[in-house]
Amino acid sequence: MSSNPRPSLHLAPSVNTTTVVTTTTTTTTYAPIPLPQLPPPPSPKDPKLYPLLHATLPRSLREFPLVFPGGSRATFRDGQLGEQEMQEEESVMEGKGWRMVKHDEIESQKEVGLVEAIERYGRKRSYSNENMMEGIEAIPGLVPTTPPRKKAKGHPPPPINTMNTAAPPSPLPSPHPSPPPESIWPSAPPSGHSSPQPQAQAPLQPDLSLTTLLALPSLLSHFSSLPPPLQSHVLLTFLRHSPLSVLRTLHSVLTPTLARDFLTLLPPELVSHILSYLSFPDLARASRVSKAWRAIIDSDPVLWRDLLKSTRIWFGHDSETAFAEAIMARRRRQGLPAPNSLPLPHPYKILFKSRHLTRTRWVTNQEPKRLTFPAHGRSVVTCLIFSHGRIISASDDHTIHVYSPVTGTLIRSLDGHEGGVWALAATKNTLVSGSTDRTVRIWDLETGRCTHVFGGHTSTVRCLAIVKPEWINYENEHGVMVREKWPKRPLIVTGSRDHSLRVWTLPRPGDEEYRCYGADDTEIDPSEEDVDDNPYHKLHLEAMTMAVRALAARGPIADMAAISVYSVVLDINRNLACSGSMDGTVRVWNLSTGHCQHILAGHTSLVGLLGLSPSYLVSAAADSTLRVWDPDTGELRHTLAAHSGAITCFQHDEFKVLSGSDGTLKMWDIRDGTQVRDLLTGIVGVWQVVFEGRWCVAASNRMDSTVLDVWDFGNENDEDWEGEPPGGLYDEASDYDVEEEEDLDRTQAEIDAMDQDLEGTPSDTEFADADQDQDLGLSDEDDIGLRSPAWRESSVGTGTSTRASTSQESSSSPYRSRPSIRTRSQRETGPPSFGGPSEPQLRMLPAVDETPTRPRTRNVGHRRRWQP
DSSP, rough: OOOSOOOEEEEOOOOEEESSSEEEEEEEOOOOOOOOOOOOSSOOOTTTTOEEEEEEEEHHHHHHEOOOOOOEEEEEEOTOOOHHEEEEESOEETTTTEEEOOOHHHHOSSSOOHHHHHHHHHHHHGGGGGGGGGGGOOOTTTTTOOSSOOOOOOOOOOOOOOSSSTHHHHOOOSSSSSOOOOOOOTTSSSSSSOOSSSSSSSSOOOOHHHHHHHHHHHHHHHHTSHHHHHHHEEEEEEHHHHHHHHHHHHHHHHHHHHHOOOOSSSOOHHHHHHHHOOOHHHHHHTTSSSSHHHHHHHOOHHHHHHHHHTTTTTOOOHHHHHHHHHHHHHHHHHHHTTTOOOOOOOOHHHHHHHHHHHHHHHHHSSSSSEEEESSTTTOOOEEEETTTTTEEETTTSSEEEEEOOTOOOEEEEEEEEESSSEEEEETTTTTEEEESSEEEEHHHHHOOOOEEEEEESSOEEEEEEOOOOOOOOOTTTOOOEEEESSSSSSSEEEETSOOEEEEEEOTTSSOOOEOOOTTTOOOGGGOOOOGGGOHHHHEEEEOOSSSOOEEEEETTEEEEOOOTTEEEEEEEEEEEEEEEETTSSSSETTTTTEEEEEOOOOOOOOOOEEOOOOOOOEEEETOOOEEEEEETOOEEEEEOOOSSSSOOOEEOOOOOEEEEEEEEEEEEETTTTTTEEEEEEOSSSSEEEEEEETTTEEEEEEEEEEEEEEEEOTTTTOTTTTOOOOGGOOOOOOOOSSTTTHHHHHHHHHHHHTTTTTTOOOOOOOEEOOOOOOOOOOHHHHHHHHHTTTTOOOOOOOOOOOOTTTOOOOOOOOOOOOOEEEOOOHHHSSSSSSTTTTTTTOOOOOOOTOOOOOOOOTTTTOOOOOOO
């Protein structure tokens, strides 16, 4: 109880009724009677030892009614009751056109109010007319009153003895005698005078209640001087003689005050250990107990890591760290968390919910929301990607379309290529495309403009990849391990049928636009472009013996597949590459030594598609089967055999596989190899499929018409369902910040701080999921023919995977240590060999600043017309 405000006793107005000829009722109100102030604590009290000293009492204890002998009523108000709260309860006397003005309002009154009007009225009236004011109560000092005809002599109020006979005398002497109680009558005059009354009576007859209130300071002094055991005995004696209603009231005050939140008091490691015994539903309920509990539960990395592992959705190989870094990069870009806001959930908590929804929603939701709409007329969809909530599809009709997955609306059409588009890659709002017209085009997805056109390839640009800057560890020429960001800025690597690779700098938004020779003239062959004039061209790698059909690039490594190898994937974390070949085998190569670690046999026909996740390597072949392998041991886990034709497309993650062939799109459980259900049936062919998070998109042909089907496996409350992109390649960190290195270091510091309590924190990973396109080494036109609805099972080497010709978007957060790519001795002996001259060569992309461009030999004086 605060020492400043004093408790007070508010007397109920007394009502006297006098009957002469007429009945007059007079109500007399009394000013509050201040009670003795409680003594302050003799010394500052420790809140831990005296938790109730400043506790807020319930309203029932701060204000309650009292009934005195004789029927007089009063209201006790504690000093803690705010003045404003008290004023709001006071009734305002007013009527139509008038209001009773309070005494403290008179001095500030500027306008003529009721009081002044009555005064002016009284000056003009004679005393003989005083009966006209009968019934209006006069206010002392405000309204002039006439002297009564008879002076009524009131009886003086009886003195109040604080030691009432009803109260037993205190057996203990007061160590600090309290001052004698003030006389309450002089300090509490009535707020108004009544008309003459035949006899006056005291407004109340004091009893034990009033006596106790007046003696409370003395009682408190007695109690404070007692030793703690005796204090406990006295209080317990009082409680034993208290009824249930009193005990309940005390319980409502004591329970929240004495309660202790153990989650906020225990060390974090103990809190994590305690919470680890709760299941996910229990944790969800516990997080709703209070804001403090929610902040503790949501921000505990150890808790969510252990929960991920106990529910078997911790995949390792840096997939969790890559997800966390992507979330941190997004928050930094968005300026989160906001000041004075609750702590944001740890990325592992978001990851747990996302993987939990992915595992359950896709299997249990038998009727997901589905949207079907036409796309590209009758043309084959050659590339399909899902990027930042946009569906981007390319076709052999020379166009690229951008759709909304929610409405199916065509957002924009990117027109400019003069041939079919067979390669796509996107990062943020930048799209890179490769075509049979031998050009590479850069598009602004916000405006739909083609900002750059690169020429130089002499045949179809069959595959491409965007390589983003990554921090890598490598051994320098002195044998010392150093850490460096490579490349210095994002690059584009393109592969072509002309047996070569080209490396370009990815233009920044706002960079000078460039259009190659013949970019806007179909009569001119863009392959005659002099790449020396292109400031974005950096490197030309040729001497390939066959056409480059697929590639995967990360950091300083570029892996590619020539005509005899139809698909390739790259795994930086495991330091290996996998390739699928026409001989029906899948080979696993060591990136450091170039040796073949495993030969995975089982397919009976061309292996045209490969996919890699943290725990599974999946291959798809023209023999109508898919096979699931262990990428570490090469062990065959499952054979998915239900299709009747060559696999045209597929994508997988740690829970499922989606595969298209023979007019069906099937879903498989990758963990046990069983078929879950068919998503599409009764169609001509499935060209592409891609999924991420709650979304799934498939491109198919139906009755000579190409359509896109979009499934939404989420519910209304799944807005925070974060998808994991194929291969764990996130696109969150900025590629063009001026202070990019500082941003990367800051993100690294955030991740280190976030994982400081984790034991054995896994290193970062970005997987190059390069499920590459394949063919039989035919011409560009033959490639298109294989994609037509008239293809047959005998046409070996069908279709592309979802990421086949798109290549891969590189990770946005490669900030952890990388294994050494090659030692100095290995670099001196030349590039590693993959089994012989007919095998594709693993080539190191040298530093951009150290490698001169090798221009292609051409006849400058002759321009030949390009024939499609």
